[in-house]
Amino acid sequence: MAQLTYREAVAAAIAQEMERDETVAFIGEDVARAGGVFKATVGLFDKFGPRRVIDTPISEQAILGAAMGAAMTGMRPIAEIMFSDFLAVCWDFVANEMSKSRYMSDGQLKCPLVVRTGNGGGSRFGAQHSQSIENWAMAIPGIKVVAPSTPADVKGLLAASIRDNDPVIFFEHKSLYAVKGEVPEGEYVDTLGTAKVVREGKDATIIALALMVPRAIAAADKLMQEHGIDIEVVDLRTLVPLDMKTISKSVSKTGRLFTVEENPRLCGWGAEIVSIVVDELFWDLDGPAVRITTPHIPLPAADNLEDIAIPSVDRIYNKILEVLK
Amino acid sequence: MATKQTLQNDDINEKKRLELYNTQYLIRVAEQRAYDLFLENLVKGTSHLSLGQEAIASGFANAMQENDKSFCTYRGHAHTLARGASVVGVLGELMQRDCGLMRGKGGSMHLTDTSKGVMGSYAIIGAHLPMAVGSAWRAQYLGHDDVATVFFGDGTTNIGAFHEALNYAVVYKLPVVFVCENNNYMEYTHIESITAVKNPAADRASAYGLESIIIDGNDADEVYRTAQKAYEKARAGEGPSLIECKTYRQSGHSRADPGAYRPKGELEHWKKNNDPITRYRERLIEFGIKQNVINDIEDNVKDLVDQATEKAKNSPVPPEDILTTNVYANGGWAWRN
DSSP: OEEEEHHHHHHHHHHHHHHHOTTOOEEETTOSTTOOTTSTTTTHHHHHOTTTEEEOOSOHHHHHHHHHHHHHTTOOOEEEEEEGGGGGGGHHIIIIIITTHHHHTTTSOOOOOEEEEEEOOOSSOOTTSOOOOHHHHHTSTTOEEEOOOSHHHHHHHHHHHHHOSSOEEEEEEGGGTTOEEEEOOSSOOOOTTOOEEEEOOSSEEEEEOTTHHHHHHHHHHHHHHHHOOOEEEEEOOEEETBOHHHHHHHHHHHSOEEEEEEEESTTOHHHHHHHHHHHHHGGGOSSOOEEEEEOSSOOOSSHHHHHHHSOOHHHHHHHHHHHHO | OOOOOOOOOOSSOHHHHHHHHHHHHHHHHHHHHHHHHHHTTOSOSOOOOOTTOHHHHHHHHHHSOTTOEEEEESSOHHHHHHTTOOHHHHHHHHTTOTTSTTTTSSOGGGOOBGGGTEEEEEOSTTTHHHHHHHHHHHHHHHTOOOOEEEEEEGGGGGSHHHHHHHHHHHHTTOOEEEEEEEOSEETTEEGGGGOSSSSTTHHHHGGGTOOOEEEETTOHHHHHHHHHHHHHHHHTTOOOEEEEEEOOOOSOSSTTOOOTTSOTTHHHHHHHHOOHHHHHHHHHHHTTOOHHHHHHHHHHHHHHHHHHHHHHHHSOOOOGGGTTSSSSTTSSOOOBO
């Protein structure tokens, strides 16, 4: 095991895959010589050179289109969209092109590519550089959606995404880039579509994703210490494919479900999970399923306002306490 | 009356001229058939015909090598046929039958035949230009010698992806050829009335350091020669070309459009004086090709399209079990366990 930051794990995964597969190349704005605006791709340019690690113009449509054209014809490109908010200017390629070409061509066209993007709030960047848009991506058939919460998961799931034969939108949380954690050394590949129980418990289940995972764990620890309430936390890790088996097993055991989502309220991923649980596990539930989300607002820049918008440890703790007491 | 002198074969030999004619004639007959089938209510959904624009598809496809890639728009029947895709597959797809190129899952606007280098037809304006750039990047990256050609209409020159793709292709010197089919109309509106420059593609070329190229898109020889030059340049590692082909769409924008916005007499003028098929037939005669050779080509094409029509009509609709196939690479659609 090595101690790596979340951002170092990004570069480690890309390097691992570029070393084993010549068809993997990486494009994006400021990703090569500058090592990325979040410094998540430092060292790749020096190691692999300008043929494989390429600085592009600010042309998000060209970036995703080029990645797609290359993927269709034999490469496994990785494209970076600096902030996930910017996906809106090239959403055609996500919503209409890479997600549909295989189906429309009845399997003739393939599209093995990864779109990496900095997602989520906490940086005081305001409404156009802070969004959590993983739920937008989840709504589109034909793509896979990944959002890791730990450095180890970044390495393993990014490697798996690069090897995957479908287009994958890989959401890296900006507020997690500096977080350190144990990461397996040597070749390490995880499995898409697998959630993980990251804290075992018996009284209630929290389903969380990305930045909300450490906050859910902290809230669970506090509930245990202060009230003896024993919470199980499931890190979803992948929205598509969705690991309902792990979710169902946990909810059946605890009888209570909370989702903690950074996306704004309407049509957040938790709504889909609650809907499935209500459909399939209604009689296992001992009380209402509760969603804890960012309110349905654009995100503010001011730190005090952003902090009360995005679910915090205290908000998660208070809400669960209020519901369970 | 002085007899016209027979022209000597030039850089385009007789065999190639007959191929150029054959491709144009095939597109003409197949597109007319598509229109007739629409009137019979056998072509469902929408369709966008290339009647009057056949010389462009023929000239480029006949200049391509087998591994070259074509990226088309929703007006893509011509380019798909020109690469040698099966007529049954094309008409079958328009009729949304199981024999269609994509078994009815794509429809008229998304014709794809990767076995012939047709990497898809795309119905969001501009999207396929960056894709062609990506294919060219792959060719350059892996040392392949294929060139990507992307066909698009005059209206595409006013969307962002056009400009992003051109800049990107020039910056990285990629082997891609951008072909604007300027048929005068962006859907129902004359292109000049909504574009800052007179020649929507060629007048933008200088902004990307490219040569401004305007050709007669209704002259298959001129298209063919221009294509050859662009492919030589691309294969020599000298980067992209942008070619504006002047042409005229003889049909409506889509099947629902009678073309009422055209000035009186315009369509008749183009049909009478500047129809690519009529012009090329006359040229074949000028080059001393016998009428019976031309007749044979035309008869064979008609037979081919007739037989394809019958086959497509007799093909079943797609089976319901393909509704959920090929969403993901594992062949299925599962989004959860």
